[in-house]
Amino acid sequence: MGTLGSLRRKAVATAAAVGALALVVGCSSGDDSATGGGKKDGKVTITMGMYGVMGIKETGLLEQYEKENPDVDIKAEIAGDEQTYYTALQTRLAAGKGLKDIQGIEIGRAKEITETQADKFADFSDVPGTDHFLPWKESQISAEDGKVLGLGTDIGPMAVCYRKDYFEKAGLPTDREEVAKLWAGDWKKYVEVGRDFKKGFKGGDVAYMDAASGLFNAMVYGYPEQYYDDKGELIYDSNPAVKEAWNLSADAAEDGLTAKLRQFQPGWDPGLANGTFATAVCPAWMLSHISEKAGDANKGKWDVAKAPKGANWGGSFLGVVEQSPVKEEAKKLVAWLTAPEQQAHIFKEIGNIPSSRTALDSPEVKNAKSEYFSGAPIGQIFGAAAQEIPDKQVLGRKDGTIKDTFSQGLALIEQGDAKRDEAWKTTGERIEKAVG
Numbered sequence: 001m002g003t004l005g006s007l008r009r010k011a012v013a014t015a016a017a018v019g020a021l022a023l024v025v026g027c028s029s030g031d032d033s034a035t036g037g038g039k040k041d042g043k044v045t046i047t048m049g050m051y052g053v054m055g056i057k058e059t060g061l062l063e064q065y066e067k068e069n070p071d072v073d074i075k076a077e078i079a080g081d082e083q084t085y086y087t088a089l090q091t092r093l094a095a096g097k098g099l100k101d102i103q104g105i106e107i108g109r110a111k112e113i114t115e116t117q118a119d120k121f122a123d124f125s126d127v128p129g130t131d132h133f134l135p136w137k138e139s140q141i142s143a144e145d146g147k148v149l150g151l152g153t154d155i156g157p158m159a160v161c162y163r164k165d166y167f168e169k170a171g172l173p174t175d176r177e178e179v180a181k182l183w184a185g186d187w188k189k190y191v192e193v194g195r196d197f198k199k200g201f202k203g204g205d206v207a208y209m210d211a212a213s214g215l216f217n218a219m220v221y222g223y224p225e226q227y228y229d230d231k232g233e234l235i236y237d238s239n240p241a242v243k244e245a246w247n248l249s250a251d252a253a254e255d256g257l258t259a260k261l262r263q264f265q266p267g268w269d270p271g272l273a274n275g276t277f278a279t280a281v282c283p284a285w286m287l288s289h290i291s292e293k294a295g296d297a298n299k300g301k302w303d304v305a306k307a308p309k310g311a312n313w314g315g316s317f318l319g320v321v322e323q324s325p326v327k328e329e330a331k332k333l334v335a336w337l338t339a340p341e342q343q344a345h346i347f348k349e350i351g352n353i354p355s356s357r358t359a360l361d362s363p364e365v366k367n368a369k370s371e372y373f374s375g376a377p378i379g380q381i382f383g384a385a386a387q388e389i390p391d392k393q394v395l396g397r398k399d400g401t402i403k404d405t406f407s408q409g410l411a412l413i414e415q416g417d418a419k420r421d422e423a424w425k426t427t428g429e430r431i432e433k434a435v436g
Helices: 006-026 061-068 082-095 107-116 135-139 164-169 176-182 187-200 212-220 240-254 268-274 286-294 327-337 340-350 378-387 399-414 420-435
Strands: 038-040 043-051 072-079 102-106 151-163 207-209 277-283 302-306 312-320
Touching (some): 043 327, 061 327, 082 399, 102 107, 102 327, 107 312, 151 164, 151 286, 151 327, 151 340, 176 302, 212 240, 212 399, 240 399, 240 420
Antiparallel strands (some): 102 312, 151 277, 151 312
């Protein structure tokens, strides 16, 4: 039975350290070679560029592949910040140099890659043994001509992470199944629980949730269409799902239910360590970050409950650059890294939910529990949540940029810098400027 322990925490710390170094090295004048690795003296060198904690390097898979393939040497660089990583990737794609053989692609960038950079990435549509993915996952990285520009790593089914000790102090249930019943089927109930928490909590200055933007993202990503329609037209300002999410998130902000700490922004990590909020909407991949930053002192205080509604927030792909001198070897490596066995291994070690339906059905995933999160059966919780993700997932070219802009807009409300209507107007103006 899988548990998530010290390796996960070590993985996050290692990724952050390596990421900082990678950003410095990656931006140096010396990183201007045409592309990646090569072949020499019977040895194949494959380079990889990744971000965050994708679990590929951190869980020992690269070393395992090298051991099984002694003629292969893999050199991986990991950037801690995806936005900085992607900006650098765009620059290198345009210049045609400085690229790695294998590049990570975040879901919010997938549409832009398939629409504007399809000729820069190799096709995986003819690679054998890659028919095990969730059907909508492959469609997200497929170009209009059917070219598949990469293979999926993880996905981001949703749950709610909560502090059991704080819920007890607020007079609320602490059992994860009872907690899930409080907000079952409706995000409005989640906010109502927050109002009850605020009234009932005894024991210091603790907010109900970390930030309104987390709630907003969870709601929006539960719908097939978010910021674009299936024709590629912007609909963020007319989509009822976006306006509904905005208004409920603004309600939470105006009612003082948030700690005003945007996820992964300055202040959020100390907020986890110091216990300044009681809940966070959490995709599966976020558990490793929470356990690392909240630290051993808070182990067993956190738990995981089913989210009000299913949604997918996040996920990644691995693509191979078309001009790579070791393109076929790199494609073989990507196919191996994203195979069901390897995806199940990553989940067992650090909790990233597989995009492989075969891996999702494996005992390693189904039976996994999190020691840090009070023994929560995360395999069951996130596995079930993965089945609730809408089959149709319409992505847009600037999804990532728009998501970040909405988060900034909600922060204006939280900080008292603007009322919701003014913040909505400002957000719209910023989006128009950013996406053209």
